[in-house]
Amino acid sequence: MLQEAELSIDDGAQESKNMKFAIKTFCKSGRARVGLLQLTTLGNKEIIEIETPALLLTTRKGLPAFIPPDHLPFLPSPDSRLLHFSPMHFMECPDLKTISKIGGVHRLLGLQGYGFVAVPRDSILSLPECNSSNKNGASFETPCGRFLVKPLEYMKMISSMKPDLWVSLADEVHASVTVKRNKVSVDRTITWLDTCISLKPRDGVLFGSIVGGCNVEERTRCAQEVAKRNVSGYYIGGFGLGDSIDERSTYLHAVTDSLPKEKPRQVCGLGLPEEVLQGIAAGIDLFDSTYIYHLTLEGFALIFPLNNDKCTQDPQLCPMASDYTKINLKATVYRKDTSRIVEGCTCYTCQNHTKAYINHLLNVHEMLAQILLEIHNTHHYLSFFRLIREAITEGKFEEFRQKFIQNRRGHLLAASPITFELESPVR
Amino acid sequence: MALRFEILGRFNRARAARLTLPHFVCETPLFMPVGTQGTIKGLTTNQLEDIGCQIILGNTYHLALRPTSELIDELGGLHKFMNWPRALLTDSGGFQMVSLLHLADITEEGVTFQSPVDGKPMLLTPEESIQIQNRIGADIIMALDDVVKTTITGPRIEEAMYRTLRWIDRCIAAHKRPKEQNLFGIVQGGLDPVLRDICVQGLVERNLPGYAIGGLAGGEDKDSFWRVVAQCTASLPESKPRYVMGVGYPLDIVVCSALGADMYDCVYPTRTARFGTALVPEGVLRLKHQSMADDTRPIDSTCECMVCKNYTRAYLHCLVTKDAMGSQLLSYHNLYYMMQLSRNLHSSIIEGTFPKFVCDFLTKMFPEGNVPEWVCNAMEVAGIDISSCCTPLNTKPNIHASSG
Ligand SMILES: [Zn+2]
Numbered sequence A: 001m002l003q004e005a006e007l008s009i010d011d012g013a014q015e016s017k018n019m020k021f022a023i024k025t026f027c028k029s030g031r032a033r034v035g036l037l038q039l040t041t042l043g044n045k046e047i048i049e050i051e052t053p054a055l056l057l058t059t060r061k062g063l064p065a066f067i068p069p070d071h072l073p074f075l076p077s078p079d080s081r082l083l084h085f086s087p088m089h090f091m092e093c094p095d096l097k098t099i100s101k102i103g104g105v106h107r108l109l110g111l112q113g114y115g116f117v118a119v120p121r122d123s124i125l126s127l128p129e130c131n132s133s134n135k136n137g138a139s140f141e142t143p144c145g146r147f148l149v150k151p152l153e154y155m156k157m158i159s160s161m162k163p164d165l166w167v168s169l170a171d172e173v174h175a176s177v178t179v180k181r182n183k184v185s186v187d188r189t190i191t192w193l194d195t196c197i198s199l200k201p202r203d204g205v206l207f208g209s210i211v212g213g214c215n216v217e218e219r220t221r222c223a224q225e226v227a228k229r230n231v232s233g234y235y236i237g238g239f240g241l242g243d244s245i246d247e248r249s250t251y252l253h254a255v256t257d258s259l260p261k262e263k264p265r266q267v268c269g270l271g272l273p274e275e276v277l278q279g280i281a282a283g284i285d286l287f288d289s290t291y292i293y294h295l296t297l298e299g300f301a302l303i304f305p306l307n308n309d310k311c312t313q314d315p316q317l318c319p320m321a322s323d324y325t326k327i328n329l330k331a332t333v334y335r336k337d338t339s340r341i342v343e344g345c346t347c348y349t350c351q352n353h354t355k356a357y358i359n360h361l362l363n364v365h366e367m368l369a370q371i372l373l374e375i376h377n378t379h380h381y382l383s384f385f386r387l388i389r390e391a392i393t394e395g396k397f398e399e400f401r402q403k404f405i406q407n408r409r410g411h412l413l414a415a416s417p418i419t420f421e422l423e424s425p426v427r
Numbered sequence B: 001m002a003l004r005f006e007i008l009g010r011f012n013r014a015r016a017a018r019l020t021l022p023h024f025v026c027e028t029p030l031f032m033p034v035g036t037q038g039t040i041k042g043l044t045t046n047q048l049e050d051i052g053c054q055i056i057l058g059n060t061y062h063l064a065l066r067p068t069s070e071l072i073d074e075l076g077g078l079h080k081f082m083n084w085p086r087a088l089l090t091d092s093g094g095f096q097m098v099s100l101l102h103l104a105d106i107t108e109e110g111v112t113f114q115s116p117v118d119g120k121p122m123l124l125t126p127e128e129s130i131q132i133q134n135r136i137g138a139d140i141i142m143a144l145d146d147v148v149k150t151t152i153t154g155p156r157i158e159e160a161m162y163r164t165l166r167w168i169d170r171c172i173a174a175h176k177r178p179k180e181q182n183l184f185g186i187v188q189g190g191l192d193p194v195l196r197d198i199c200v201q202g203l204v205e206r207n208l209p210g211y212a213i214g215g216l217a218g219g220e221d222k223d224s225f226w227r228v229v230a231q232c233t234a235s236l237p238e239s240k241p242r243y244v245m246g247v248g249y250p251l252d253i254v255v256c257s258a259l260g261a262d263m264y265d266c267v268y269p270t271r272t273a274r275f276g277t278a279l280v281p282e283g284v285l286r287l288k289h290q291s292m293a294d295d296t297r298p299i300d301s302t303c304e305c306m307v308c309k310n311y312t313r314a315y316l317h318c319l320v321t322k323d324a325m326g327s328q329l330l331s332y333h334n335l336y337y338m339m340q341l342s343r344n345l346h347s348s349i350i351e352g353t354f355p356k357f358v359c360d361f362l363t364k365m366f367p368e369g370n371v372p373e374w375v376c377n378a379m380e381v382a383g384i385d386i387s388s389c390c391t392p393l394n395t396k397p398n399i400h401a402s403s404g
């Protein structure tokens, strides 16, 4: 196991050297903001500058589910250089000693110039299991079973994996828990944060976890407590666990209003474009991309226009195959469609392949379908974030948000009721 | 004829050539990965170019079912459909039917089979196979042959060989795009040297752009296998490419190349990757094995591929057979290995260092000198002295090479 020396207490100076965050533009009438996150990667000391709001690429064991590593450089850069992973993915193997010997996640994954963000929960393979969590640690449901992770063990993982950014262990609970259980989760999350701070490795930037479920008082209490601690940013957990999108803004605002403006904020559990816009409106800076993962598995490709033009899709298109934002390439209308998913898209998929080919790959269950879709969807969603940043910079964020939501609602209503995405498992 | 075949170098029977096809100038000996349904499982076309793939094989039977040859034709051919700028080869579809469908039956007319879509009886004639392949548009198309298992004996073998010869004329007559697509004939005749000889002579008289040696890699013993290859390559014309169908393992490819064969195809490298096995000079490496869990070395420290440059066995161990990325990365390495093997065969033949290459290859695979007897016999016929990497016969048991 780990040497005692590796778990030395940090003085805070190193951390500010590895990450800088500056707000460039505040939205005039709201909480949305554009920032610049400057990160010196622990892999090769390369400085990457990511404009926020930004998307973290979701991974399985540190690599995208399907996009091969040699294709990562073709994605928009530096936008695509932050990778999200859960240390729980490595519960089975390789063991911590081996990861440490290899040199941490950067070397393990052969991606030295990327920023790795460690978050225990990833909403895909590692889900909080609040009924099994206890005062000693948080429980997670993973494909290799259920694990109770104690703060000390978690810190050993962080020390071995050496992520650039990591979030403290949180007790994330389902929206349906009792007031008492929710209060306990806040207490535990703060206690565990203190443990994490006391065991913090020399490198790596800590984001303090904030929970509090669907309770404004608890959300505020947790945010205020975490804000008092020596952390470089914040991770807002406990969303996407049975809470409703309509009430979420209240809780998000309660949190962000209690946090210092100058530090970055990351959220988990917000994936749909509407949810991302909702988070940004509340002042969130970093999001994960589980939405893309689910779209890709279902054969969907994102198509919403990335300029201010109206959506240019074929009006004859059957509503089953499309809404305003995405198309299902499994649909037979694409059998002979030699056009690109999005004309003019510069992603590898659109530069090289037609809808007809991807439709065929989906029909015959070939893995290349998911590879090509994940490439396009990631590329497209990263562009969506760029568009949002531009709107905030130009002072038009609220307008952008309303227009986007109206367009999509309109199409969702026009479409057959069973295609309602907000109620479907695609989230 | 839509190809040019120029021999650039020889070592006894082995040859290194430049094969100019409508879509690509290839270097032989070469290995063709199998892209059954218009894709090599889990790899993008630019990765295949990076790896050095020259020709991809498509399966006519599968493509005719989905997306159908009519659709491929309508959309401009398979090259365009899958966006593969280099060469393609399609098989006749007959072999797939016989091997995949229980109810396939061969008559003089063609292969009858039950449609996997609606169960109705269907018939694939030589004419139809060629017509479908003309629509798909590969650089090389294969004649429909009467396929029999190599392990079968008796009059059926003779019948199949003569039928294959009768069908070749129907294939030639049906071939509508001889200026854009090369029709290869397939030598049948089982393990019978007399039948093989009759078939070779019959096909050579038709002056086809290239010839394939069929009916092998079907479970026959290795000694019979190489003898058929040696016999066919000896009597096929020097100036035409020779393709050994369904082969194979790296060792088989080295042996067949020494005997004068030029082209190979096999699902093995990609299939075995999906089961967590990597090809290495020593044989195979089973990444699922527990010993890989803390092994921080690459799959093969001598391999220059993207996977070996970046990933440890320990990391791949936790991916294989569980995550899509595991088979993607292992397929990449395995195909890279096959392409590197092809390049090494080509350059060592040209540089006159072929025997050294063969000896080095065998030494790595059989470090104890226990080179299988069939390899020794084949190499003797090929005129390659491998005595330096063999222990004298009968002193060591014949253990199969494997490092995991
Ligand atoms: Zn695209």
Ligand SMILES: [Zn+2]
Pocket: B299, B300, B303, B304, B305, B306, B307, B308, B309, B333, B336
């Ligand atoms: Zn390799």
